[in-house]
Amino acid sequence: MRVVGFTDLRPFELEAPLSAMDADSVVVALDPGANALERTVSQLRRGRAALRADDTDAIVVYNGSGMLGIVAVFLSLVYGVPLVVRANGDLFRQHDEKRREHRQTGRWGAWLGYCGLAALTRVTFHYADGFVAVSESLAETLAGQTRCPRERIHVVPGPVTPSQYRPNPIADGASDSDTGSMTVLTVTNLQYRGKYLGARRLVDAMVELGERRDDVSFVIAGDGLYFDALERYVESRVEDDPLGTRVHTLGFVSDVAGLYASADVFAYVSHIDAYPNVVIEAQGAGLPVVASGGYGIDEQVEDGETGLLVDPEDTTALVTVLDGLLSDAERRHRLGAAAAERVAERNAPESLGPRMQTVLEDIVTQCA
Incomplete structure (x- = not known):
């Protein structure tokens, strides 16, 4: 052929x-x-x-x-x-x-x-x-x-090439060994409104999560038409909030693999997708994934086995899932390891x- x-x-x-x-x-x-x-x-x-x-x-x-x-x-x-x-x-x-x-x-x-x-x-x-x-x-x-x-x-x-996204060796509750802080990461294409709205949902959840714990930061990587709008939204949500110093909008990042390696949890919410590459990249890096269902994402994440699926419209439920996962190193390791194995076999x-x-x-x- x-x-x-x-x-x-x-x-x-x-x-x-x-x-x-x-x-x-x-x-x-x-x-x-x-x-x-x-x-x-x-x-x-x-x-x-x-x-x-x-x-x-x-x-x-x-x-x-x-x-x-x-x-x-x-x-x-x-x-x-x-x-x-x-x-x-x-x-x-x-x-x-x-x-x-x-x-x-x-x-x-x-x-x-x-x-x-x-x-x-x-x-x-x-x-x-x-x-x-x-x-x-x-x-x-x-x-x-x-x-x-x-x-x-x-x-x-x-x-996805599994070797390109090395399994995360520090998904154990200590992304920053000096401060003990933990990192929730999302990588998205802000060229589309459906993904921008998903990033906003995560910002809302992280603000609420920041009221529960002071050891978590949120990193958003990705550029596009809606990047400026997302920055303005972040500023409006964390202006008088202690989390303001712990929410980072990075724009375009060339070393995405490095971001995966420095995170504890990967979160992804989108209203326009088919099979987002960033999810299988994060899984290949051994990260546990918390994501919305639909749009092919539920074909990537087996709920409870290789990650956790949540209703993005329910901010409280999203916060509870993230909080529970950040507090359970053993579960993060188990979900991340299973995800990495599945990606290596399937992708x-x-x-x-x-x-x-x-x-x-x-x-x-x-x-x-």
């Missing part, structure tokens, strides 16, 4: 499972810093070269949004090769959220741009011969939003490669 892949975002997530297959794969990774025209020309030129080089059984495009997907459709039709979308996120929800935001703020040019982006993505999904989603939740969304037969929509979870590229090959072969066979 020979596969040609296209991506303009996070190439590891496409390259890792494809390269671990017992097959020939070529991934055309486009420069995300180039403009749209440059990326389109590069994809056409490099894609034609890859497809001409040898017989190709499938084209796989990462998410398939915008012109990346349209060019993949064009190459699929010209060369008669089945097109598969590797779906990593709920683009329908993302595009709807962005259109709503821009409409409410009167940014009509940006609103029109997202209307066009959504339309192009719909075209790609219409022509796709199959989908490989990162979660069952996303697979069901695709089944409802596209005309693709359900038997051609498969699930292969997202990859390592060498585990995903055979699964990816099987589902691609199945889609190709059904297209024959």
